[in-house]
Each structure stands twice: as structure tokens, then as C-alpha cells.
Amino acid sequence: MKVILVEQPGGPEAMRLVDWPKPAPGPGEALVKIAAAGVNFIDIYHRTGLYKVEPPITLGMEAAGVVEAVGEGVSEVAPGDRVAYAMSRGAYAEYAVVPAWMLVKLPSGMDFNSAAAAMLQGMTAHYLVFSTYPLKQGDACLIHAAAGGVGLLLVQMAKMRGARVFGTVSTDAKAELARQAGADKVIVYTRDDFLEVVRAATNGRGVDVVYDSVGAATWEKSLDCLRPRGMMVSYGNASGAVPAFQPLVLSQKGSLFLTRPSLQHYVASREELLWRAGDVLGWVQEGKLKLRIDRVYKLSEAAEAHRALESRATAGKLLLVPE
Numbered sequence: 001m002k003v004i005l006v007e008q009p010g011g012p013e014a015m016r017l018v019d020w021p022k023p024a025p026g027p028g029e030a031l032v033k034i035a036a037a038g039v040n041f042i043d044i045y046h047r048t049g050l051y052k053v054e055p056p057i058t059l060g061m062e063a064a065g066v067v068e069a070v071g072e073g074v075s076e077v078a079p080g081d082r083v084a085y086a087m088s089r090g091a092y093a094e095y096a097v098v099p100a101w102m103l104v105k106l107p108s109g110m111d112f113n114s115a116a117a118a119m120l121q122g123m124t125a126h127y128l129v130f131s132t133y134p135l136k137q138g139d140a141c142l143i144h145a146a147a148g149g150v151g152l153l154l155v156q157m158a159k160m161r162g163a164r165v166f167g168t169v170s171t172d173a174k175a176e177l178a179r180q181a182g183a184d185k186v187i188v189y190t191r192d193d194f195l196e197v198v199r200a201a202t203n204g205r206g207v208d209v210v211y212d213s214v215g216a217a218t219w220e221k222s223l224d225c226l227r228p229r230g231m232m233v234s235y236g237n238a239s240g241a242v243p244a245f246q247p248l249v250l251s252q253k254g255s256l257f258l259t260r261p262s263l264q265h266y267v268a269s270r271e272e273l274l275w276r277a278g279d280v281l282g283w284v285q286e287g288k289l290k291l292r293i294d295r296v297y298k299l300s301e302a303a304e305a306h307r308a309l310e311s312r313a314t315a316g317k318l319l320l321v322p323e
């Protein structure tokens with residue numbers, strides 16, 4: 001089978017399409033023939049070595065496809081089932097072996113591209129607004145990179161929860177997309193000072209929660225956007241990892257709460273996974289949650305997809321499809 005491998009951490013050119021033996025599922029595992037794999041920023045962290053994994057590095061944390069075989073003791077799925085999953089590495093390939101408990105059956109009629117586009121970023125948005133800081137009617141939140149893959153879904157879900165949504169984006173074109181997703185106030189943070197805008201629009205109070213996936217570039221000002229006892233949810237590092245800091249800063253800025261969550265800990269049980277995936281895929285199916293698939297690449301074009309994502313040229317989801 002064809003698979004993308006990285007021999008040593010590096011730039012997009014480090015990704016090579018190679019022939020590899022087709023894997024066989026062990027006990028509790030399923031072999032999935034991949035129809036579409038999602039591209040996520042975490043794939044860039046794995047490729048560059050920001051998140052350490054043993055080389056040769058396989059990439060890709062989400063896909064949709066068909067179960068081809070199952071190992072001993074698997075009860076969750078059977079050969080022929082149409083499934084999707086997130087948070088098991090190795091989806092940039094024609095086949096992947098995945099723990100069977102991580103597989104979710106697709107609602108009937110859902111296409112593979114939509115399922116692959118919804119799982120990882122959709123469940124991330126879900127846990128952020130339902131569990132990490134459960135938004136309630138009337139809360140105000142700030143969402144950075146609001147026209148990104150997670151961003152567009154997070155804006156929609158924050159609106160479902162009844163929050164007032166501030167969103168930041170780098171361009172006017174992205175601002176329009178964030179507005180269409182429901183953001184109440186969109187700030188082009190490459191031009192305008194998001195802290196000033198948030199302060200002015202909240203009469204100096206600040207927002208209840210900041211969902212910050214940009215990291216180093218926005219960290220300091222994001223803290224200043226919070227009301228006393230507000231929550232900083234630092235869930236990504238698109239501009240680089242947040243530098244070391246003193247917890248005392250949280251006290252000085254208003255007894256703030258800080259968390260650095262990861263999806264894996266919010267879909268750690270089958271029950272929680274089925275709740276989040278069921279909501280996300282169900283809403284997509286009902287048209288309540290809109291996906292924006294920015295571009296579909298061939299598996300062999302994975303490097304190009306990474307270049308586009310890293311250069312901030314994308315808005316919404318990127319997919320890889322085996323030839």
C-alpha cells in the first residue's frame with residue numbers, strides 16, 4: 001500500500017509517498033480502507049518534531065473509510081461498515097489499523113469527505129464549548145483563527161450555546177467567512193488590535209473565555225482580554241508554542257483560570273466519543289453544522305497541503321484522498 005512517511009522531522013519536503021506492507025489488525029483492532037483523510041495542524045507538529053514521535057513518522061490523525069477486516073474480540077464494527085475516526089496516527093495512507101473502539105459508524109447517506117472533514121475539528125469544537133468551558137447563554141468568548149478548520153466549527157457551536165462571539169482572522173476574505181459562520185464581531189488581527197476591540201465592546205469587562213489556538217503570537221493579549229476569573233483555553237500553537245511563564249501572572253491579571261486541553265482526553269471512553277461524534281455528525285447531516293472543505297488533495301500532494309495550511313492560505317478543511 002502507499003503511505004506517507006517522514007524519516008526525520010523536517011519541512012514539508014520530508015514527507016515521502018512510499019510502498020509499505022499492508023498491515024493486519026491485531027486483537028481489538030480494525031483495518032480501514034481509507035477513502036479520505038483529514039489534514040490537521042497536529043500533523044505539522046508531528047512532522048516538524050514539535051510533538052515528539054519516533055521516526056519513521058506516520059502522519060494523519062483522522063479519516064473516513066470502510067472496515068476491511070477486524071481482529072479478535074472486535075464487537076464495535078464489522079467488515080463492510082462505513083466508519084470514521086480521529087486521534088489514531090497513520091491516516092495519510094491507503095489503509096490504517098485503528099483500535100476498533102475509536103471507530104464511529106457513519107450516518108446513512110453521509111459521504112466520506114464530509115465525515116473526514118467533521119471528526120477531529122468538530123469534536124474539538126464540541127469539547128471546548130460543552131466541557132472545557134461550557135458556554136452558556138449570554139457568555140462572551142473570543143475565538144482566534146475563527147476562519148480556520150476548528151475555528152469555523154467553533155464559532156457555529158459557540159453560537160448554538162447562545163454565546164456572544166468575537167473572532168479574529170488575518171484577512172478580509174476570512175472575516176467574511178467567520179461572519180457567515182455566525183461570529184458577532186470579527187477582528188482582522190493583522191491590522192487591528194484585538195485587545196482594544198474586545199475591551200471597548202465589553203465596556204472594559206472582558207470576555208468570559210478565550211479559545212486560543214494561535215499560541216505564542218496571541219498569548220499575552222489573550223490573557224488581557226479576560227474578565228476577572230475568566231478562563232484561558234490554550235489549545236494550539238499555530239504560531240509557535242507559548243513560552244514559559246509564572247503562574248503569578250494569572251493572579252495579577254484577575255485570578256484567571258488556565259487550561260491546555262487535548263482532544264484525546266475528551267474522547268477517552270467509547271461513551272464520550274459516541275456522544276461527541278454523534279452530535280457532530282448528526283448536526284452535519286441535519287444541516288445545522290456547515291462544513292467548509294477548502295480543498296481536496298491527492299495523497300501524493302500531502303506536502304502541498306501542509307504548505308498551504310502552514311502559510312495561513314486556507315480557510316476550513318483540507319483533505320487527502322488516496323489515488
Ligand code: NDP
Pocket residue numbers: 039040041042120121124145146147148149150151168169170171174213214217235236237238239240261262263264309310311312313314315316
Ligand atoms: P487552521 O485551519 O485553524 O489553521 C491554522 C490557522 O491559524 C491559520 O489559518 C491562521 O489563521 C492561524 N495562524 C495564526 N498565526 C499563524 C502562523 N504563524 N502560522 C500558521 N497559522 C497561523 O488549523 P486547524 O483547524 O487544523 O487547527 C487549529 C488549531 O487548533 C491548531 O493550533 C491546532 O493545533 C489546534 N487544535 C488543537 C486540538 C486540541 O485538542 N488541543 C485539536 C485540534 C486542533 P489566520 O490566517 O486567520 O490568522
